[in-house]
Amino acid sequence: MSIALIYGSTTGNTETAAEMIRDELGDRISFYADVNQIKPQDLLGYDVLILGCPTWHIGELQDDWEMFLPGMRNLDLSGKKIAMFGMGDAVCYSDTFLDAFGLLWEELETQGSPTLIGVWPSEGYEFDESKGMLDDKHFLGLGLDEENQPELHEERIQKWTQQLLSELGMAS
Numbered sequence: 774m775s776i777a778l779i780y781g782s783t784t785g786n787t788e789t790a791a792e793m794i795r796d797e798l799g800d801r802i803s804f805y806a807d808v809n810q811i812k813p814q815d816l817l818g819y820d821v822l823i824l825g826c827p828t829w830h831i832g833e834l835q836d837d838w839e840m841f842l843p844g845m846r847n848l849d850l851s852g853k854k855i856a857m858f859g860m861g862d863a864v865c866y867s868d869t870f871l872d873a874f875g876l877l878w879e880e881l882e883t884q885g886s887p888t889l890i891g892v893w894p895s896e897g898y899e900f901d902e903s904k905g906m907l908d909d910k911h912f913l914g915l916g917l918d919e920e921n922q923p924e925l926h927e928e929r930i931q932k933w934t935q936q937l938l939s940e941l942g943m944a945s
């Protein structure tokens with residue numbers, strides 16, 4: 774099973790998280806890139822897409838994803854498994870915390886019928902509202918908060934990558 778790990782990052786926090794995820798998954802990752810270095814068609818060659826997008830501009834996608842997404846609209850993502858991770862700030866942006874998950878998935882789920890994996894519990898995060906929720910107890914992906922909970926990244930990333938491997942039937 775081939776796995777691509779793609780991230781967008783304006784100030785480097787999501788890039789650091791992407792590196793940590795890459796380190797956890799090791800040679801199971803076939804392709805690793807900043808979204809501003811690739812074309813939408815590049816994603817078609819992989820079975821699993823792990824996509825990293827922080828929320829920016831009060832409830833918006835990160836700029837490089839914003840530019841990338843229109844080019845994805847005609848892609849058929851049927852059969853692909855998609856996992857999302859991203860950064861947000863639950864204190865300063867408590868009403869739009871991790872909204873990018875919702876914006877990204879809203880687009881992707883209409884392109885064929887990809888399967889979402891890597892849904893993550895919202896317990897342990899303090900915020901008011903998020904478009905990034907699957908239901909009232911789960912985010913659509915792994916949320917990380919560099920401003921307020923950086924000490925939890927390592928543990929969260931370790932658990933989430935193990936969860937992904939288990940969902941993909943690749944756990945050792």
Ligand SMILES: Cc1cc2nc3c(=O)[nH]c(=O)nc-3n(C[C@H](O)[C@H](O)[C@H](O)COP(=O)(O)O)c2cc1C
Nearest residue numbers: 782783784785786787830831832861862866870871
């Ligand atoms: C101007 C600005 C707007 C932001 N808007 C949001 C937001 O609406 N929701 C959120 O959860 N985080 C928001 N953030 C926090 C960023 O997502 C956070 O700083 C993140 O770590 C940035 O990731 P990056 O370094 O990979 O670009 C915002 C940050 C800034 C500076």
